[in-house]
Amino acid sequence: MDMTPDRAEMVALMALGWLAGNDELAPLFLGSTGAGVDDLRARATDPAFQASVLEFLTMDDAWVVAFCDQHGLSYEEPLRARYALPGAGEVHWT
Structure with missing residues (x-):
């Protein structure tokens, strides 16, 4: 499933409620x-x-697992949602 901005906002709101x-x-x-x-x-x-909620959540794998398990989401979905929201620029490690 493609991560649309609407879906990203929904995941962020679920994460906010969970937090x-x-x-x-x-x-x-x-x-x-x-x-x-x-x-x-x-x-x-x-x-x-919403982006700050998802950034916080994705800081710890255990938090992601607990959130996703409770909401029936794939473990990649919170991070994909974060990148679908405004302000998620590419990370350059060099």
């Missing part, structure tokens, strides 16, 4: 992004914020 409901990861996410609890609702539809 918000995770007592261990929610504080880590808020601390790492500088977002507050009120920001979760206010910025949920902002593609840049």
